[in-house]
Amino acid sequence: MNSLTVKNLLKDNPSSQKVFIEGWVKTFRANRFISLNDGSCSENIQCVVDFENTDQEILSKISTGASLRIEGTLVESQGKGQKSEIKVDKIIILGECDMNSYPIQPKKHSLEFLRENAHLRVRTNTFSSIMRVRSNLSFAIHKYFKEKGFFYVNTPIITGSDAEGAGEMFKVTTLEIEKTPLNNKNKIDYEQDFFGKETNLTVSGQLEAESLAMGLGKVYTFGPTFRAENSNTSRHLAEFWMIEPEMAFYDLEDNMELAEEFIKSVIKDLINECPEDLEYLNKRLLDEDKSKPMNERNELNLLDRLNFVVNNDFKKITYTEAFEILKNSKPNKKKKFKYPILEWGVDLQSEHERFLVEKHFKKPVIIYDYPAKIKAFYMRMNEDGKTVKAMDILFPGIGEIVGGSQREERLDVLKARIKDLNIEEKELWWYLDLRKYGTVKHSGFGLGLERLILFATGMSNIRDVIPFPRTPKSAEF
Ligand code: 4AD
Ligand code: MG
Numbered sequence: 001m002n003s004l005t006v007k008n009l010l011k012d013n014p015s016s017q018k019v020f021i022e023g024w025v026k027t028f029r030a031n032r033f034i035s036l037n038d039g040s041c042s043e044n045i046q047c048v049v050d051f052e053n054t055d056q057e058i059l060s061k062i063s064t065g066a067s068l069r070i071e072g073t074l075v076e077s078q079g080k081g082q083k084s085e086i087k088v089d090k091i092i093i094l095g096e097c098d099m100n101s102y103p104i105q106p107k108k109h110s111l112e113f114l115r116e117n118a119h120l121r122v123r124t125n126t127f128s129s130i131m132r133v134r135s136n137l138s139f140a141i142h143k144y145f146k147e148k149g150f151f152y153v154n155t156p157i158i159t160g161s162d163a164e165g166a167g168e169m170f171k172v173t174t175l176e177i178e179k180t181p182l183n184n185k186n187k188i189d190y191e192q193d194f195f196g197k198e199t200n201l202t203v204s205g206q207l208e209a210e211s212l213a214m215g216l217g218k219v220y221t222f223g224p225t226f227r228a229e230n231s232n233t234s235r236h237l238a239e240f241w242m243i244e245p246e247m248a249f250y251d252l253e254d255n256m257e258l259a260e261e262f263i264k265s266v267i268k269d270l271i272n273e274c275p276e277d278l279e280y281l282n283k284r285l286l287d288e289d290k291s292k293p294m295n296e297r298n299e300l301n302l303l304d305r306l307n308f309v310v311n312n313d314f315k316k317i318t319y320t321e322a323f324e325i326l327k328n329s330k331p332n333k334k335k336k337f338k339y340p341i342l343e344w345g346v347d348l349q350s351e352h353e354r355f356l357v358e359k360h361f362k363k364p365v366i367i368y369d370y371p372a373k374i375k376a377f378y379m380r381m382n383e384d385g386k387t388v389k390a391m392d393i394l395f396p397g398i399g400e401i402v403g404g405s406q407r408e409e410r411l412d413v414l415k416a417r418i419k420d421l422n423i424e425e426k427e428l429w430w431y432l433d434l435r436k437y438g439t440v441k442h443s444g445f446g447l448g449l450e451r452l453i454l455f456a457t458g459m460s461n462i463r464d465v466i467p468f469p470r471t472p473k474s475a476e477f
Contacts, residue, residue, distance in 0.1 A: 048078075050087075066096050213444070255406060367392050389406035
Protein backbone atom coordinates (compact mmCIF):
# COMPACT_ATOMS: atom_id res chain seq x y z
CA MET A 1 0.00 0.00 0.00
CA ASN A 2 1.35 3.45 -0.89
CA SER A 3 1.39 6.24 1.65
CA LEU A 4 1.07 9.38 -0.41
CA THR A 5 0.52 13.06 -0.02
CA VAL A 6 -2.65 14.70 -1.32
CA LYS A 7 -0.47 16.61 -3.77
CA ASN A 8 0.91 13.41 -5.30
CA LEU A 9 -2.44 11.62 -5.22
CA LEU A 10 -4.11 14.39 -7.19
CA LYS A 11 -1.39 14.19 -9.83
CA ASP A 12 -1.66 10.42 -10.11
CA ASN A 13 -3.81 8.78 -12.72
CA PRO A 14 -6.44 6.74 -10.91
CA SER A 15 -6.17 3.05 -11.77
CA SER A 16 -7.81 1.42 -8.77
CA GLN A 17 -4.54 1.30 -6.84
CA LYS A 18 -4.70 0.81 -3.06
CA VAL A 19 -3.58 3.89 -1.14
CA PHE A 20 -3.67 5.36 2.32
CA ILE A 21 -3.56 8.94 3.36
CA GLU A 22 -3.33 10.81 6.64
CA GLY A 23 -4.64 14.31 7.19
CA TRP A 24 -7.22 16.65 8.71
CA VAL A 25 -10.87 16.87 7.77
CA LYS A 26 -11.83 20.09 6.05
CA THR A 27 -15.48 19.21 5.61
CA PHE A 28 -17.70 16.17 6.03
CA ARG A 29 -20.92 16.24 4.02
CA ALA A 30 -23.97 14.00 3.97
CA ASN A 31 -22.22 11.38 6.12
CA ARG A 32 -20.48 10.37 2.90
CA PHE A 33 -17.97 12.90 1.56
CA ILE A 34 -14.81 13.68 3.50
CA SER A 35 -12.60 16.46 2.20
CA LEU A 36 -9.13 15.71 3.55
CA ASN A 37 -6.08 17.96 3.58
CA ASP A 38 -2.57 17.07 4.69
CA GLY A 39 -0.81 20.39 4.12
CA SER A 40 1.05 19.24 1.01
CA CYS A 41 -0.99 21.55 -1.23
CA SER A 42 -3.97 23.86 -1.11
CA GLU A 43 -6.31 21.29 -2.59
CA ASN A 44 -8.12 18.53 -0.68
CA ILE A 45 -8.75 14.98 -1.68
CA GLN A 46 -12.31 13.81 -1.66
CA CYS A 47 -12.85 10.50 0.16
CA VAL A 48 -16.16 8.74 -0.42
CA VAL A 49 -17.41 6.67 2.49
CA ASP A 50 -19.51 3.54 2.12
CA PHE A 51 -22.10 4.77 4.58
CA GLU A 52 -23.97 1.44 4.98
CA ASN A 53 -20.88 -0.58 5.78
CA THR A 54 -19.12 1.84 8.10
CA ASP A 55 -19.34 1.75 11.88
CA GLN A 56 -21.73 4.51 13.01
CA GLU A 57 -19.52 5.29 15.98
CA ILE A 58 -16.61 6.09 13.65
CA LEU A 59 -18.83 8.24 11.45
CA SER A 60 -19.98 10.17 14.49
CA LYS A 61 -16.37 11.10 15.29
CA ILE A 62 -15.60 12.58 11.90
CA SER A 63 -15.82 16.34 11.96
CA THR A 64 -14.00 19.38 10.63
CA GLY A 65 -10.55 19.48 12.22
CA ALA A 66 -10.37 15.78 13.17
CA SER A 67 -7.30 13.86 12.02
CA LEU A 68 -7.80 10.61 10.13
CA ARG A 69 -6.00 7.81 8.39
CA ILE A 70 -7.95 6.66 5.40
CA GLU A 71 -7.30 3.49 3.46
CA GLY A 72 -8.96 2.86 0.15
CA THR A 73 -8.78 2.75 -3.61
CA LEU A 74 -7.88 5.64 -5.87
CA VAL A 75 -10.60 5.82 -8.51
CA GLU A 76 -11.81 8.21 -11.12
CA SER A 77 -14.01 10.83 -9.50
CA GLN A 78 -17.75 10.59 -10.01
CA GLY A 79 -18.19 14.22 -9.07
CA LYS A 80 -17.05 17.38 -10.78
CA GLY A 81 -13.98 19.41 -9.88
CA GLN A 82 -11.45 16.65 -9.35
CA LYS A 83 -9.88 13.94 -11.46
CA SER A 84 -9.64 11.32 -8.73
CA GLU A 85 -11.03 10.46 -5.35
CA ILE A 86 -10.60 7.75 -2.76
CA LYS A 87 -13.20 5.06 -2.36
CA VAL A 88 -12.84 4.43 1.35
CA ASP A 89 -12.24 0.91 2.73
CA LYS A 90 -11.24 1.80 6.24
CA ILE A 91 -11.15 4.89 8.48
CA ILE A 92 -8.99 5.21 11.56
CA ILE A 93 -9.70 8.19 13.79
CA LEU A 94 -6.29 9.56 14.84
CA GLY A 95 -7.54 12.57 16.82
CA GLU A 96 -11.07 13.77 17.41
CA CYS A 97 -11.88 17.46 17.23
CA ASP A 98 -14.41 19.06 19.57
CA MET A 99 -16.50 21.05 17.15
CA ASN A 100 -18.15 23.07 19.91
CA SER A 101 -14.90 24.70 20.91
CA TYR A 102 -12.74 24.38 17.74
CA PRO A 103 -12.03 27.96 16.62
CA ILE A 104 -11.50 27.13 12.94
CA GLN A 105 -15.06 26.50 11.75
CA PRO A 106 -15.75 25.79 8.09
CA LYS A 107 -16.58 29.42 7.31
CA LYS A 108 -14.73 32.67 6.64
CA HIS A 109 -12.88 34.05 9.65
CA SER A 110 -11.44 37.53 10.01
CA LEU A 111 -7.66 37.88 9.89
CA GLU A 112 -7.78 39.51 13.35
CA PHE A 113 -9.56 36.49 14.80
CA LEU A 114 -7.07 34.13 13.18
CA ARG A 115 -4.15 36.16 14.60
CA GLU A 116 -5.53 35.45 18.07
CA ASN A 117 -5.54 31.78 17.12
CA ALA A 118 -2.18 31.73 15.40
CA HIS A 119 -1.49 28.22 16.74
CA LEU A 120 -4.35 26.88 14.60
CA ARG A 121 -4.53 29.29 11.68
CA VAL A 122 -2.25 27.25 9.44
CA ARG A 123 -5.22 24.88 9.09
CA THR A 124 -6.94 27.48 6.92
CA ASN A 125 -6.36 27.65 3.18
CA THR A 126 -5.06 31.20 3.35
CA PHE A 127 -2.41 30.54 5.97
CA SER A 128 -1.24 27.20 4.64
CA SER A 129 -0.77 28.88 1.25
CA ILE A 130 1.17 31.76 2.81
CA MET A 131 3.43 29.36 4.70
CA ARG A 132 4.13 27.31 1.58
CA VAL A 133 4.97 30.51 -0.27
CA ARG A 134 7.28 31.51 2.59
CA SER A 135 9.04 28.16 2.46
CA ASN A 136 9.44 28.28 -1.32
CA LEU A 137 10.76 31.83 -1.29
CA SER A 138 13.33 30.93 1.37
CA PHE A 139 14.52 28.04 -0.70
CA ALA A 140 14.64 30.16 -3.87
CA ILE A 141 16.81 32.69 -2.02
CA HIS A 142 19.37 30.05 -1.03
CA LYS A 143 19.27 28.65 -4.56
CA TYR A 144 19.89 32.04 -6.16
CA PHE A 145 22.95 32.76 -4.04
CA LYS A 146 24.36 29.28 -4.43
CA GLU A 147 24.13 29.56 -8.20
CA LYS A 148 25.85 32.97 -8.04
CA GLY A 149 28.82 31.58 -6.10
CA PHE A 150 27.92 33.10 -2.71
CA PHE A 151 28.69 31.39 0.60
CA TYR A 152 26.02 31.15 3.27
CA VAL A 153 27.42 32.39 6.59
CA ASN A 154 25.92 32.56 10.07
CA THR A 155 26.49 35.72 12.03
CA PRO A 156 25.87 36.02 15.79
CA ILE A 157 22.43 36.65 17.23
CA ILE A 158 23.86 37.93 20.50
CA THR A 159 26.13 40.88 19.81
CA GLY A 160 27.89 43.79 21.43
CA SER A 161 27.46 46.18 18.51
CA ASP A 162 24.58 48.29 17.25
CA ALA A 163 25.07 47.92 13.50
CA GLU A 164 22.44 50.47 12.51
CA GLY A 165 23.28 52.92 15.27
CA ALA A 166 19.59 53.45 15.90
CA GLY A 167 19.64 52.19 19.47
CA GLU A 168 16.56 50.04 19.02
CA MET A 169 17.91 46.94 20.68
CA PHE A 170 16.71 44.26 23.06
CA LYS A 171 19.17 43.73 25.88
CA VAL A 172 20.55 40.29 26.63
CA THR A 173 21.51 39.85 30.25
CA THR A 174 21.57 37.36 33.09
CA LEU A 175 21.73 40.10 35.71
CA GLU A 176 18.76 40.19 38.03
CA ILE A 177 16.67 43.16 36.99
CA GLU A 178 15.64 44.06 40.54
CA LYS A 179 19.19 43.95 41.87
CA THR A 180 21.49 45.07 39.06
CA PRO A 181 24.99 45.69 40.40
CA LEU A 182 26.31 49.23 40.02
CA ASN A 183 29.89 50.29 39.31
CA ASN A 184 31.73 53.20 40.90
CA LYS A 185 30.15 55.58 38.36
CA ASN A 186 26.72 54.49 39.59
CA LYS A 187 26.01 52.84 36.23
CA ILE A 188 24.99 49.19 35.76
CA ASP A 189 28.12 47.09 36.11
CA TYR A 190 28.05 44.94 33.00
CA GLU A 191 31.42 43.49 33.89
CA GLN A 192 29.48 41.24 36.23
CA ASP A 193 27.11 40.20 33.47
CA PHE A 194 27.34 36.88 31.59
CA PHE A 195 29.54 38.20 28.78
CA GLY A 196 31.34 40.78 30.92
CA LYS A 197 29.96 43.54 28.70
CA GLU A 198 26.67 44.97 27.46
CA THR A 199 25.06 42.72 24.84
CA ASN A 200 21.92 42.79 22.67
CA LEU A 201 20.00 40.78 20.15
CA THR A 202 21.34 41.71 16.74
CA VAL A 203 19.59 44.30 14.55
CA SER A 204 21.64 43.17 11.52
CA GLY A 205 24.39 40.70 10.69
CA GLN A 206 26.01 43.16 8.30
CA LEU A 207 29.14 44.14 10.21
CA GLU A 208 30.12 40.52 10.76
CA ALA A 209 29.14 39.66 7.16
CA GLU A 210 31.59 42.35 6.00
CA SER A 211 34.34 40.57 7.91
CA LEU A 212 33.50 37.28 6.21
CA ALA A 213 33.28 38.86 2.75
CA MET A 214 36.84 40.11 3.21
CA GLY A 215 38.04 36.51 2.94
CA LEU A 216 35.28 34.64 1.15
CA GLY A 217 34.47 37.29 -1.45
CA LYS A 218 30.71 36.91 -1.71
CA VAL A 219 28.64 35.86 1.29
CA TYR A 220 25.08 36.15 2.57
CA THR A 221 23.35 35.77 5.89
CA PHE A 222 19.77 34.61 6.35
CA GLY A 223 18.62 34.86 9.90
CA PRO A 224 16.41 36.43 12.53
CA THR A 225 16.90 40.10 13.44
CA PHE A 226 15.42 42.00 16.34
CA ARG A 227 14.35 45.60 16.62
CA ALA A 228 12.77 47.22 19.63
CA GLU A 229 11.32 50.05 17.58
CA ASN A 230 7.95 50.92 18.97
CA SER A 231 6.27 51.13 15.58
CA ASN A 232 2.96 49.38 15.67
CA THR A 233 2.48 49.36 11.90
CA SER A 234 1.47 46.75 9.37
CA ARG A 235 5.08 46.75 8.06
CA HIS A 236 7.13 46.31 11.24
CA LEU A 237 7.93 43.31 13.39
CA ALA A 238 10.10 43.20 16.49
CA GLU A 239 11.50 39.89 15.23
CA PHE A 240 11.90 39.47 11.49
CA TRP A 241 14.09 37.55 9.06
CA MET A 242 16.62 39.32 6.96
CA ILE A 243 18.78 38.24 4.04
CA GLU A 244 22.04 40.20 3.87
CA PRO A 245 24.44 39.61 0.98
CA GLU A 246 27.85 41.27 1.22
CA MET A 247 30.23 41.41 -1.75
CA ALA A 248 33.89 42.35 -1.91
CA PHE A 249 34.85 44.43 -4.98
CA TYR A 250 31.24 45.55 -5.65
CA ASP A 251 30.38 49.23 -5.97
CA LEU A 252 26.93 50.75 -5.50
CA GLU A 253 26.00 50.23 -9.16
CA ASP A 254 26.88 46.50 -8.96
CA ASN A 255 24.97 46.30 -5.70
CA MET A 256 21.76 47.76 -7.16
CA GLU A 257 22.01 45.51 -10.19
CA LEU A 258 22.41 42.42 -8.00
CA ALA A 259 19.50 43.37 -5.75
CA GLU A 260 17.16 43.87 -8.70
CA GLU A 261 18.17 40.64 -10.39
CA PHE A 262 17.88 38.77 -7.08
CA ILE A 263 14.33 39.93 -6.35
CA LYS A 264 13.20 39.20 -9.90
CA SER A 265 14.78 35.77 -9.80
CA VAL A 266 13.13 34.61 -6.56
CA ILE A 267 9.72 35.89 -7.62
CA LYS A 268 10.06 34.12 -10.96
CA ASP A 269 10.96 30.95 -9.11
CA LEU A 270 7.92 31.33 -6.91
CA ILE A 271 5.61 31.78 -9.89
CA ASN A 272 6.92 28.50 -11.28
CA GLU A 273 6.92 26.57 -8.00
CA CYS A 274 3.68 27.67 -6.36
CA PRO A 275 1.05 28.26 -9.06
CA GLU A 276 -1.86 26.82 -7.04
CA ASP A 277 -1.09 28.74 -3.88
CA LEU A 278 -0.66 31.99 -5.81
CA GLU A 279 -3.89 31.31 -7.65
CA TYR A 280 -5.66 30.79 -4.34
CA LEU A 281 -4.18 33.98 -2.83
CA ASN A 282 -5.07 35.84 -6.01
CA LYS A 283 -8.73 34.80 -5.64
CA ARG A 284 -8.69 35.76 -1.96
CA LEU A 285 -7.46 39.21 -2.90
CA LEU A 286 -10.07 39.67 -5.63
CA ASP A 287 -12.74 38.75 -3.06
CA GLU A 288 -11.30 41.20 -0.56
CA ASP A 289 -11.20 43.90 -3.22
CA LYS A 290 -14.91 43.52 -3.91
CA SER A 291 -15.72 44.88 -0.47
CA LYS A 292 -13.53 47.98 -1.02
CA PRO A 293 -14.52 51.24 -2.69
CA MET A 294 -13.47 51.46 -6.35
CA ASN A 295 -10.56 53.86 -5.76
CA GLU A 296 -8.95 51.57 -3.16
CA ARG A 297 -9.02 48.47 -5.29
CA ASN A 298 -5.81 47.06 -6.71
CA GLU A 299 -5.17 48.06 -10.29
CA LEU A 300 -3.46 44.77 -11.08
CA ASN A 301 -4.31 41.39 -9.66
CA LEU A 302 -1.69 39.51 -7.68
CA LEU A 303 -0.29 37.39 -10.52
CA ASP A 304 -0.12 40.38 -12.86
CA ARG A 305 1.71 42.34 -10.18
CA LEU A 306 4.29 39.59 -9.73
CA ASN A 307 4.79 39.27 -13.47
CA PHE A 308 5.05 43.03 -13.80
CA VAL A 309 7.96 43.13 -11.35
CA VAL A 310 9.72 40.26 -13.09
CA ASN A 311 9.37 41.81 -16.54
CA ASN A 312 10.04 45.51 -15.95
CA ASP A 313 13.13 47.46 -15.00
CA PHE A 314 13.08 49.16 -11.63
CA LYS A 315 13.29 52.96 -11.84
CA LYS A 316 16.58 54.35 -10.46
CA ILE A 317 16.68 57.92 -9.12
CA THR A 318 18.86 59.85 -6.68
CA TYR A 319 17.52 61.14 -3.40
CA THR A 320 17.81 64.66 -4.80
CA GLU A 321 15.63 63.77 -7.80
CA ALA A 322 13.11 62.07 -5.52
CA PHE A 323 13.12 65.13 -3.28
CA GLU A 324 12.35 67.45 -6.23
CA ILE A 325 9.50 65.24 -7.47
CA LEU A 326 8.00 65.09 -3.99
CA LYS A 327 8.46 68.76 -3.28
CA ASN A 328 6.59 69.69 -6.46
CA SER A 329 3.96 66.97 -6.14
CA LYS A 330 0.26 67.71 -5.81
CA PRO A 331 -0.15 66.16 -2.34
CA ASN A 332 2.79 68.20 -1.05
CA LYS A 333 1.46 71.46 -2.48
CA LYS A 334 -2.02 70.73 -1.19
CA LYS A 335 -0.54 69.85 2.21
CA LYS A 336 -1.86 66.30 2.01
CA PHE A 337 1.34 64.70 3.35
CA LYS A 338 1.48 64.26 7.11
CA TYR A 339 5.18 65.12 6.86
CA PRO A 340 5.52 67.97 4.34
CA ILE A 341 8.58 67.96 2.07
CA LEU A 342 10.26 71.29 2.64
CA GLU A 343 14.02 71.10 2.90
CA TRP A 344 16.57 68.92 1.22
CA GLY A 345 17.85 66.37 3.73
CA VAL A 346 14.55 65.26 5.26
CA ASP A 347 14.04 61.55 5.70
CA LEU A 348 11.44 60.06 3.36
CA GLN A 349 8.41 58.63 5.14
CA SER A 350 6.33 55.73 4.00
CA GLU A 351 3.69 58.12 2.51
CA HIS A 352 6.38 59.68 0.29
CA GLU A 353 7.81 56.35 -0.78
CA ARG A 354 4.38 55.09 -1.68
CA PHE A 355 3.58 58.23 -3.65
CA LEU A 356 6.71 57.75 -5.77
CA VAL A 357 6.10 54.06 -6.38
CA GLU A 358 2.33 53.85 -6.63
CA LYS A 359 1.34 57.21 -8.08
CA HIS A 360 4.34 58.70 -9.85
CA PHE A 361 6.38 55.89 -11.40
CA LYS A 362 3.93 53.00 -10.96
CA LYS A 363 6.80 50.53 -10.65
CA PRO A 364 9.50 49.54 -8.12
CA VAL A 365 11.89 52.41 -7.49
CA ILE A 366 15.52 52.42 -6.33
CA ILE A 367 16.53 55.63 -4.59
CA TYR A 368 20.26 56.15 -4.13
CA ASP A 369 22.77 58.75 -2.91
CA TYR A 370 20.94 59.74 0.26
CA PRO A 371 21.95 62.59 2.58
CA ALA A 372 24.63 61.28 4.94
CA LYS A 373 22.76 62.77 7.90
CA ILE A 374 19.89 60.32 7.70
CA LYS A 375 21.91 57.16 7.02
CA ALA A 376 24.11 54.80 9.03
CA PHE A 377 27.80 55.42 9.80
CA TYR A 378 29.19 52.69 7.55
CA MET A 379 28.00 54.06 4.19
CA ARG A 380 30.55 55.40 1.73
CA MET A 381 30.80 59.18 1.54
CA ASN A 382 30.39 60.71 -1.93
CA GLU A 383 32.70 63.37 -3.36
CA ASP A 384 30.14 66.08 -2.49
CA GLY A 385 30.72 65.41 1.22
CA LYS A 386 26.93 65.53 1.75
CA THR A 387 25.55 62.31 0.37
CA VAL A 388 26.44 58.64 0.85
CA LYS A 389 26.32 55.66 -1.49
CA ALA A 390 23.11 54.29 0.01
CA MET A 391 20.21 52.71 -1.84
CA ASP A 392 16.69 51.72 -0.86
CA ILE A 393 14.35 49.67 -3.02
CA LEU A 394 10.71 50.67 -2.72
CA PHE A 395 7.82 48.41 -3.69
CA PRO A 396 4.17 49.11 -4.43
CA GLY A 397 1.96 48.50 -1.41
CA ILE A 398 5.00 47.91 0.81
CA GLY A 399 7.37 50.86 0.73
CA GLU A 400 10.96 49.95 1.58
CA ILE A 401 11.77 46.31 0.90
CA VAL A 402 15.58 46.56 0.62
CA GLY A 403 18.11 48.85 2.26
CA GLY A 404 21.76 48.73 1.30
CA SER A 405 24.92 50.64 0.44
CA GLN A 406 28.49 50.68 -0.70
CA ARG A 407 30.55 50.59 2.51
CA GLU A 408 33.15 53.13 3.59
CA GLU A 409 36.41 51.28 3.03
CA ARG A 410 38.77 54.24 3.77
CA LEU A 411 40.00 54.06 7.36
CA ASP A 412 40.42 57.80 7.88
CA VAL A 413 37.02 58.71 6.42
CA LEU A 414 35.30 55.99 8.44
CA LYS A 415 36.99 57.12 11.64
CA ALA A 416 35.90 60.69 11.03
CA ARG A 417 32.29 59.57 10.48
CA ILE A 418 32.32 57.52 13.68
CA LYS A 419 33.61 60.51 15.60
CA ASP A 420 31.00 62.82 14.07
CA LEU A 421 28.24 60.50 15.18
CA ASN A 422 29.62 60.10 18.71
CA ILE A 423 30.03 56.36 18.32
CA GLU A 424 32.61 54.74 20.61
CA GLU A 425 35.52 53.94 18.29
CA LYS A 426 36.86 51.24 20.58
CA GLU A 427 33.60 49.26 20.30
CA LEU A 428 34.30 48.93 16.56
CA TRP A 429 38.01 48.09 16.78
CA TRP A 430 37.62 44.86 14.83
CA TYR A 431 35.46 46.54 12.17
CA LEU A 432 38.13 49.19 11.69
CA ASP A 433 40.78 46.46 11.41
CA LEU A 434 39.08 45.35 8.19
CA ARG A 435 40.06 48.75 6.74
CA LYS A 436 43.65 48.38 7.94
CA TYR A 437 44.41 44.97 6.56
CA GLY A 438 43.80 44.70 2.83
CA THR A 439 40.75 46.93 2.58
CA VAL A 440 38.72 46.81 -0.64
CA LYS A 441 35.68 48.48 -2.10
CA HIS A 442 32.62 46.44 -1.05
CA SER A 443 28.84 46.61 -0.88
CA GLY A 444 25.79 44.81 0.38
CA PHE A 445 22.11 45.09 1.20
CA GLY A 446 19.40 43.70 3.46
CA LEU A 447 16.08 42.33 2.26
CA GLY A 448 13.29 41.91 4.79
CA LEU A 449 11.87 38.43 4.16
CA GLU A 450 8.43 39.28 5.54
CA ARG A 451 8.16 42.41 3.37
CA LEU A 452 8.94 40.26 0.33
CA ILE A 453 6.28 37.75 1.39
CA LEU A 454 3.76 40.57 1.84
CA PHE A 455 4.35 41.53 -1.76
CA ALA A 456 4.30 37.94 -3.02
CA THR A 457 1.07 36.99 -1.26
CA GLY A 458 -0.83 40.28 -1.52
CA MET A 459 -1.42 40.21 2.24
CA SER A 460 -1.53 43.62 3.85
CA ASN A 461 -0.41 43.01 7.43
CA ILE A 462 3.08 41.73 8.22
CA ARG A 463 1.66 39.81 11.21
CA ASP A 464 0.04 37.46 8.71
CA VAL A 465 3.17 36.32 6.89
CA ILE A 466 5.22 35.01 9.82
CA PRO A 467 3.89 32.08 11.86
CA PHE A 468 4.09 33.72 15.28
CA PRO A 469 4.52 37.50 15.04
CA ARG A 470 6.32 39.51 17.72
CA THR A 471 5.12 43.11 17.97
CA PRO A 472 4.81 45.69 20.76
CA LYS A 473 2.76 44.16 23.62
CA SER A 474 2.40 40.86 21.83
CA ALA A 475 4.54 37.73 22.20
CA GLU A 476 1.91 35.00 22.55
CA PHE A 477 2.64 31.43 21.48
O1 4AD B 1 17.25 49.20 5.98
P1 4AD B 1 17.69 48.28 7.06
O2 4AD B 1 17.63 48.77 8.47
O3 4AD B 1 19.18 47.86 6.67
C1 4AD B 1 20.04 47.13 7.41
O4 4AD B 1 19.77 46.56 8.44
C2 4AD B 1 21.37 46.96 6.73
N1 4AD B 1 22.33 46.49 7.74
C3 4AD B 1 21.26 46.00 5.59
C4 4AD B 1 22.53 45.77 4.87
O5 4AD B 1 22.99 46.66 4.16
N2 4AD B 1 23.14 44.61 5.02
O6 4AD B 1 16.86 46.93 6.97
C5 4AD B 1 16.88 46.17 5.79
C6 4AD B 1 15.48 45.67 5.45
C7 4AD B 1 14.46 46.78 5.21
O7 4AD B 1 14.56 47.28 3.91
C8 4AD B 1 13.16 46.04 5.45
O8 4AD B 1 12.80 45.26 4.32
C9 4AD B 1 13.54 45.09 6.57
O9 4AD B 1 14.93 44.94 6.54
N3 4AD B 1 13.12 45.60 7.88
C10 4AD B 1 12.07 45.15 8.59
N4 4AD B 1 11.17 44.20 8.32
C11 4AD B 1 10.21 43.96 9.24
N5 4AD B 1 10.13 44.60 10.43
C12 4AD B 1 11.03 45.57 10.75
N6 4AD B 1 10.94 46.18 11.93
C13 4AD B 1 12.05 45.88 9.81
N7 4AD B 1 13.08 46.76 9.80
C14 4AD B 1 13.73 46.56 8.62
MG1 MG C 1 16.36 51.05 5.77
